[in-house]
């Protein structure tokens with residue numbers, strides 16, 4: 001059933017959009033566990049602002065575009081006006097903006113080319129795995145188109161089996177980060193539009209018939225059963241599939257149904273399973289085996305649900321001590337992608353006393369959720385349905401659904417991820433509420449084991465802040481952003497602020513905060529100083545403790561991040577300075593205020 005829903009989504013994406021923007025791209029679940037052959041490193045690149053390599057002067061798609069990777073020769077009858085072999089290089093992974101000064105503000109098309117040697121193995125199918133390419137991308141292997149994709153923050157896999165061969169090969173990618181009105185996100189955001197192959201690129205080899213999708217989780221009702229399914233591509237109904245958790249001495253088998261899906265539902269002997277939690281982030285090696293394929297993933301087992309205004313992890317109420325995080329790289333800036341980036345960002349969150357992070361405003365590198373799994377940090381994961389996208393445009397809904405389904409496929413076997421967030425600060429109107437309710441339904445259809453949320457705007461009447469956004473009915477957990485003391489009034493206004501929340505559901509204050517330039521000092525009334533920011537946090541924490549249904553917070557934000565709208569010279573210099581930490585690692589005064597509250601447990605109640 002679920003695979004049919006996923007199939008429908010992809011088919012609708014293509015039909016409704018009127019442009020083919022997800023052609024042939026798949027997502028292979030657990031691909032990072034399959035010994036990828038890295039294509040990272042130096043790639044030859046050509047900056048192509050007029051898209052000359054793709055389109056003719058009459059705007060038709062070129063048949064002899066730069067993807068052919070030709071080199072001019074003496075006696076040629078055609079003119080070849082490019083040559084990758086002589087072009088400069090950029091590193092993959094990596095945004096182009098922070099690799100070359102001249103590309104800092106570049107928004108447009110950029111080409112990548114690299115040679116590689118492949119040793120063909122009989123019977124193997126090969127996929128090109130792209131961790132993320134912002135925003136639209138096209139890929140060719142040895143001049144043959146293998147796929148195109150839209151969406152800058154989700155990973156995808158393009159089959160290259162019929163294009164790749166034994167020996168020398170080349171891959172060409174064209175990546176375009178031009179902001180578009182009907183994109184997800186759209187023209188305006190508050191982060192840098194880092195372009196390029198911003199995450200790992202690799203080859204993944206699988207057998208002719210292989211495990212491409214699976215979902216194994218703990219049953220919510222009993223917490224004594226593991227349930228889920230495994231899908232095998234290019235298999236025959238009736239073939240056996242097994243799930244092995246040797247540490248628990250557990251082995252279950254099931255046969256593929258007519259949709260090539262094997263369903264599992266097996267008991268765990270009492271008291272043998274260590275439930276995954278922030279205090280004990282136990283992961284088990286889970287081996288999946290089909291007739292021709294074996295894949296071993298590391299999976300934690302836990303349940304997440306709500307009861308009234310409580311959030312229950314493994315049946316017990318929990319308060320989420322969090323922080324929001326952008327995928328901005330510590331120390332060097334630019335888009336974060338490495339294990340070191342993940343260790344630093346999540347290490348800082350831990351140091352702050354967090355058991356939870358909001359990964360804003362788009363899916364982050366998979367290393368973040370893998371690391372959160374290992375460290376025991378709960379995760380809010382989000383798609384970039386941000387501010388004012390085209391809610392009345394069916395093609396935009398299809399794009400948002402595609403990103404949501406790609407996000408869920410990559411991370412649905414990660415215990416750390418507890419929330420799928422479908423939006424941030426969107427305008428309240430019927431078209432938007434319908435759009436986002438549809439996304440909430442899609443998230444539940446693809447994954448019924450997690451909770452759906454969104455960061456809502458709040459409105460004010462006198463001293464009362466009100467959350468009555470109709471979207472609240474479609475959510476399991478209400479997220480709310482407010483900037484008392486920064487965009488409105490003063491930090492001490494929080495002292496008199498009362499809250500009215502029209503939903504008997506858990507509330508997470510998904511953002512609050514204010515800017516401070518690290519090292520800038522003054523008194524508490526002086527904006528941009530560490531003291532002003534600290535004052536916001538002090539007053540906010542007292543106010544938040546008066547909201548009885550508050551079950552978590554993720555103030556804005558762990559580290560300063562680049563944004564083209566933040567221009568104040570000497571203070572912002574193209575950085576949003578609401579970080580508790582500066583990009584060079586300096587902790588601001590507000591960091592210690594929040595840390596104290598988290599470590600003493602003086603903010604929030606689990607029930």
Ligand code: GCB
Nearest residue numbers: 190424425481511556576578
């Ligand atoms: C918000 C947005 C976030 C911005 C932040 C700010 O409400 O959700 O993306 O960066 O405010 O700093 O204004």
